[in-house]
Amino acid sequence: MSLRKGSNVWVEDKCSAWVAAQVTDFIGKQVQVVTEYGKKVLALPEKLYPRDEEADHGGVDDMTKLTYLNEPGVLDNLQRRYALNEIYTYTGSILIAVNPFTKLPHLYNVHMMEQYKGAPFGELSPHVFAVADASYRAMMSENQSQSILVSGESGAGKTETTKLIMQYLTYVGGRAAADDRTVEQQVLEQKCADLGDALVPRLPSTVINPCCVENKVL
Ligand SMILES: Nc1ncnc2c1ncn2[C@@H]1O[C@H](COP(=O)(O)OP(=O)(O)OP(=O)(O)O)[C@@H](O)[C@H]1O
Numbered sequence: 219m220s221l222r223k224g225s226n227v228w229v230e231d232k233c234s235a236w237v238a239a240q241v242t243d244f245i246g247k248q249v250q251v252v253t254e255y256g257k258k259v260l261a262l263p264e265k266l267y268p269r270d271e272e273a274d275h276g277g278v279d280d281m282t283k284l285t286y287l288n289e290p291g292v293l294d295n296l297q298r299r300y301a302l303n304e305i306y307t308y309t310g311s312i313l314i315a316v317n318p319f320t321k322l323p324h325l326y327n328v329h330m331m332e333q334y335k336g337a338p339f340g341e342l343s344p345h346v347f348a349v350a351d352a353s354y355r356a357m358m359s360e361n362q363s364q365s366i367l368v369s370g371e372s373g374a375g376k377t378e379t380t381k382l383i384m385q386y387l388t389y390v391g392g393r394a395a396a397d398d399r400t401v402e403q404q405v406l407e408q409k410c411a412d413l414g415d416a417l418v419p420r421l422p423s424t425v426i427n428p429c430c431v432e433n434k435v436l
Pocket residue numbers: 317318319320321322370371372373374375376377378379427
């Protein structure tokens with residue numbers, strides 16, 4: 219990254235991980251920056267990351283739209299969206315969910331499920347229903363089983379997310395012909411935790427404890 223006086227950067231911070239700053243001087247091999255809180259900090263240039271001063275106040279719904287795709291930029295974008303109760307963000311076809319730790323019923327009602335039903339992926343706001351819908355559509359059109367991997371540290375919201383995916387699949391799938399079981403029952407009977415259980419003994423659960431929803435052609 220080429221730095222000059224006035225460059226907008228992110229600098230590491232003990233309290234908030236990263237803080238917005240501006241380059242004010244060059245001292246030996248180090249760069250002097252002033253943070254948004256007015257604190258002068260000396261840092262090596264390779265420890266600084268470029269920052270988009272014009273970043274949309276509300277963040278962007280897909281990380282690939284960020285001017286600078288770096289760790290502080292990604293975290294800042296998630297924080298901006300979270301402040302507006304936008305807990306979902308795409309990175310291409312991957313959905314990032316930030317645990318709201320509060321009920322957001324308006325996100326998961328029948329009206330929302332109806333909206334995402336059949337909508338092209340990426341057309342509507344990022345949502346777990348969009349991922350579930352894409353998986354369901356792929357299964358129907360390609361006649362191939364699909365998997366959705368839900369990954370995150372303990373307490374991140376994997377179980378809740380998996381339940382939401384099942385809720386959506388139940389909604390769009392209805393009941394299969396010649397089968398008395400509801401889609402929810404069928405999904406549950408696929409033992410969604412099988413993959414997780416198989417992986418967990420080999421991986422520390424705090425690193426990855428995935429839930430897997432298998433969307434099977436029945
Ligand atoms: N989408 C959501 N909306 C509202 N609350 C949520 C959501 N996701 C998670 N939570 C809250 O966070 C808590 C922890 O989530 P959850 O049990 O899904 O985590 P987990 O990743 O499965 O954890 P563990 O790996 O320890 O089993 C839930 O009990 C719920 O209170």
